[in-house]
Amino acid sequence: MYSAKAYSAASDTSPLAASAITRRDLTEHDVQIEILFCGICHSDLHSVRNEWSEFMPTVYPIVPGHEIIGRVTKVGSAVTKYKSGDLAAVGCLVDSDRTCPNCQAGLEQFCPNLTLTFNSPDKHLGSVTYGGYSDSIVVDEHFVLSVPSNLDLAGAAPLLCAGITTYSPMRHWGVTKGKKVGVVGLGGLGHMGVKFAHALGSHVVVFTTSPHKKEDALRLGADEVVISRDTNAMQKHAGSFDFILDAVSAEHDINAYLNLLRLDGNLTLVGAVPKPLAVSAFGLIMGRRSLSGSNIGGIPETQEMLDFCGEHNITADVEVIPIQKVNEAYERLLTSDVKYRFTIDMASLNSE
Structure with a gap:
């Protein structure tokens, strides 16, 4: 010793x-x-x-x-x-x-x-x-x-x-060139998610509640930035995502993002939200969508x-x-x- x-x-x-x-x-x-x-x-x-x-x-x-x-x-x-x-x-x-x-x-x-x-x-x-x-x-x-x-x-x-936490679910759910990928939250985890999704060849959309983060999201590799409080902007993306990485650790409406998934799309949680999230069964059932979590x-x-x-x-x-x-x-x-x-x-x- x-x-x-x-x-x-x-x-x-x-x-x-x-x-x-x-x-x-x-x-x-x-x-x-x-x-x-x-x-x-x-x-x-x-x-x-x-x-x-x-x-x-x-x-x-x-x-x-x-x-x-x-x-x-x-x-x-x-x-x-x-x-x-x-x-x-x-x-x-x-x-x-x-x-x-x-x-x-x-x-x-x-x-x-x-x-x-x-x-x-x-x-x-x-x-x-x-x-x-x-x-x-x-x-x-x-x-x-x-x-x-x-x-x-x-x-x-x-x-x-932070790197492996965001890379692993993208690999597991088949994020590749031509996929449409959302990243919810642009913090320590989210910014790595943007970099990986971009490098894997996907079309990357960042969702944030902070308009001032738009410029940085684009610098990191995002193709689009959506202010998640803007209902019209969210609706434009309904039913279109192959994969969404949710990196938010605070309470938020998960259903708003489940509704953005296409048929067989997946949303993976990597943010450790302290309280249970309310999930609409219809949000999953109607598009055979899936909600999962991932750990390093x-x-x-x-x-x-x-x-x-x-x-x-x-x-x-x-x-x-x-x-x-x-x-x-x-x-x-x-x-x-x-x-x-x-x-x-x-x-x-x-x-x-």
């Missing part, structure tokens, strides 16, 4: 602050990574403040962070895919049972025995896992990902959560996504901050005061 620098929270009301944590020594299959950048996901904030206590109670102290970009510093004796000096990434998962049908299918995100990057039981240390707000991490080779060298590393960090992606698909980003030079739009401003960033997250994701430059941890 060794000591690593980190930022952790001691309780649900404590700010994140400098601390020391224990990392395990390498096993033969492990990779040790110096963390260069770590994205801030809204789930970091939820976990730090124990806002998901009903289904995922927080164990303190907590070190959040599951959008990790770094460089390999050491590898175990049996590691074959990585060597010291390689760029590497770690997303939301650091282990699973690898034997269940989901794991065998490359869908580790649905493993009943998965280990999350932070706040999950750590079988090696007997405590909980600590995430990427740290100077290093040790992860089994199977859960380490390769990073295309042409990508901006700070912008690549959010790909490990497995390891093979996450690597596919990173390679796709390398080919198309796709990264998140980020504001890079030092670790010392993380608490301020959390407060700004609550008011959506960021375009479109925060990424922490972990070199700033060395000044602590």
Whole structure:
């Protein structure tokens, strides 16, 4: 075991602050990574403040962070895919049972025995896992990902959560050239959805309640922008979409978007709305439409996504901050005061 620098929270009301944590020594299959950048996901904030206590109670102290970009510093004796000096990434998962049908299918995100990057039981240390707000991490080779060298590393960090969360359902529901795709909400998730749908060759329509976001939506790759409060503008698109990605995490009228789907169209939720949404049965029945949800992606698909980003030079739009401003960033997250994701430059941890 060794000591690593980190930022952790001691309780649900404590700010994140400098601390020391224990990392395990390498096993033969492990990779040790110096963390260069770590994205801030809204789930970091939820976990730090124990806002998901009903289904995922927080164990303190907590070190959040599951959008990790770094460089390999050491590898175990049996590691074959990585060597010291390689760029590497770690997303939301650091282990699973690898034997269940989901794991065998490359869908580790649905493993009943998965280990999350932070706040999950750590079988090696007997405590909980600590995430990427740290100077290093040790992860089994199977859960380490390769990073295309042409990508901006700070912008690549959010790909490990926001990127795969939006890429996976598009691949699952067959978003390709010639499809008409809607993206509801232009935030951290939505802006990645626009970039992916555009790169996949689809006709992309952004739905937003904010007229001032139109210019940015077009810059990101949208072909059209619809102000969702404009009933006439919405009606013009009725029954025409193959796929809609709903990235809104606040309460909203889902039926307004279901009515935009064509025959056999799908709407996938990726925004974690806190309360149940009212769904009209007729909105689904009349067009054999479907409503689904999606949760990140497995390891093979996450690597596919990173390679796709390398080919198309796709990264998140980020504001890079030092670790010392993380608490301020959390407060700004609550008011959506960021375009479109925060990424922490972990070199700033060395000044602590």
